[in-house]
Amino acid sequence: MICLGIETSCDETSIAFVEDGNQIRANLISSQVEIHQLYGGVVPEIASRKHLENLNVLLDEALREAKLSWKQIEIVAATRGPGLVGALLVGVAAAKSIALGLNVPFIGVNHLVGHVYANFLEHPDLKFPFLALIVSGGHTSLVLLKEHLVFETLGTTRDDAAGEAFDKVARIFDLGYPGGPIIDKLAQKGNPRAIEFPRALLGSDSLDFSFSGLKTAVMNWKKNGDLNHYPIEDLSASFQEAVVDVLVEKVRRAILATGVKTVVLAGGVACNTGLRARLNALADDYHVKLHHPSPRLCTDNAAMIACAGTFQYWKGAKDELDADVTPPMAPLERLTCINSQIFASPHLFSSPKLFIIIEVQEVEGLCKEKEPINLSLVLSSLFSSGFIKA
Numbered sequence: 001m002i003c004l005g006i007e008t009s010c011d012e013t014s015i016a017f018v019e020d021g022n023q024i025r026a027n028l029i030s031s032q033v034e035i036h037q038l039y040g041g042v043v044p045e046i047a048s049r050k051h052l053e054n055l056n057v058l059l060d061e062a063l064r065e066a067k068l069s070w071k072q073i074e075i076v077a078a079t080r081g082p083g084l085v086g087a088l089l090v091g092v093a094a095a096k097s098i099a100l101g102l103n104v105p106f107i108g109v110n111h112l113v114g115h116v117y118a119n120f121l122e123h124p125d126l127k128f129p130f131l132a133l134i135v136s137g138g139h140t141s142l143v144l145l146k147e148h149l150v151f152e153t154l155g156t157t158r159d160d161a162a163g164e165a166f167d168k169v170a171r172i173f174d175l176g177y178p179g180g181p182i183i184d185k186l187a188q189k190g191n192p193r194a195i196e197f198p199r200a201l202l203g204s205d206s207l208d209f210s211f212s213g214l215k216t217a218v219m220n221w222k223k224n225g226d227l228n229h230y231p232i233e234d235l236s237a238s239f240q241e242a243v244v245d246v247l248v249e250k251v252r253r254a255i256l257a258t259g260v261k262t263v264v265l266a267g268g269v270a271c272n273t274g275l276r277a278r279l280n281a282l283a284d285d286y287h288v289k290l291h292h293p294s295p296r297l298c299t300d301n302a303a304m305i306a307c308a309g310t311f312q313y314w315k316g317a318k319d320e321l322d323a324d325v326t327p328p329m330a331p332l333e334r335l336t337c338i339n340s341q342i343f344a345s346p347h348l349f350s351s352p353k354l355f356i357i358i359e360v361q362e363v364e365g366l367c368k369e370k371e372p373i374n375l376s377l378v379l380s381s382l383f384s385s386g387f388i389k390a
């Protein structure tokens with residue numbers, strides 16, 4: 001079974017073809033990091049426009065690399081959320097249009113489910129039950145899976161995600177974006193015991209996380225001018241050690257609480273060399289198996305989405321073509337700016353079809369307040385600008 005996977009939740013456009021749930025035929029990732037670096041973080045509007053530019057090019061390239069034709073695609077899976085609404089809309093609209101054109105099922109995939117399922121790409125024999133430590137830029141959770149696609153959340157972050165903490169600390173010291181890989185590299189040359197930062201363990205049996213206190217401690221430490229006495233390598237190593245200590249302790253508690261014999265890592269922070277080394281040692285001590293996807297499959301990629309989508313399909317899931325994206329909801333009164341985009345796949349259809357993506361953006365103070373979404377206005381402006389004809 002060939003699944004086309006599409007991932008556009010943040011700043012990576014990715015297209016993959018995965019056969020039978022775990023054989024990667026192609027997994028192309030076009031990163032926008034260089035563009036967003038200029039702003040110190042992801043700019044949602046730029047991200048969605050870049051996805052739109054990249055998607056068709058990557059699709060053609062991936063088909064060529066996988067040596068597949070359109071007709072061989074049997075299901076289409078795309079990330080529905082969480083993520084940036086405009087970015088998600090581009091991938092989901094593309095996936096639905098391809099599914100419609102080919103008359104195959106469309107499957108919407110939760111991005112975090114995708115991260116966990118990246119483990120099945122390299123460890124198809126992964127056995128249930130297992131614990132998953134999900135550590136990405138936006139989420140930090142410990143979940144238990146006793147069977148396919150049934151997630152029991154044991155703990156989650158009360159404030160910042162682990163990756164967010166890395167990114168924010170890197171920003172405090174102007175180290176660059178994304179902060180995780182930069183701090184990881186610096187930390188390898190530093191002393192992890194040079195500076196004692198706080199570890200929020202939240203009580204003796206809590207499996208929740210909190211990283212905002214650590215970030216504030218780093219900020220205060222900078223304000224006090226201590227950087228003159230310590231190189232940035234020591235700062236990085238000490239900060240990373242504080243994050244890793246907490247993550248490892250929570251995994252240790254979860255192993256004891258559940259008695260599981262397998263732990264998997266998921267999400268971008270799972271690339272962290274310090275975290276991997278410490279969890280490997282923990283796994284040895286507690287006689288559990290530890291799996292972590294290779295770095296390219298830890299960070300955002302479409303192969304993990306195609307993998308999860310295939311398992312969802314095997315479990316009987318199929319989404320309607322009116323299924324919406326599922327970003328976290330912004331309060332309605334802050335949705336003030338309307339912007340339209342067009343995605344067309346003329347090569348897929350005998351008669352041309354057009355998909356219009358209406359992007360509602362959270363831009364404060366830029367537009368008239370509480371402007372309602374007026375579809376006929378958007379359509380008439382597309383007619384008058386010559387984009388579409390009657």
Ligand code: KG4
Nearest residue numbers: 136137138163178180181268269272299300
């Ligand atoms: O999973 P991911 O690619 O995107 C999200 O779903 O958020 O994760 C991106 C996050 C960023 O915060 C980035 O700084 C972090 O993963 N990251 C790392 C490393 N590589 C990426 N954090 C620590 N060490 C790394 N080597």
Ligand code: ZN
Nearest residue numbers: 136268299300
């Ligand atoms: Zn991710």
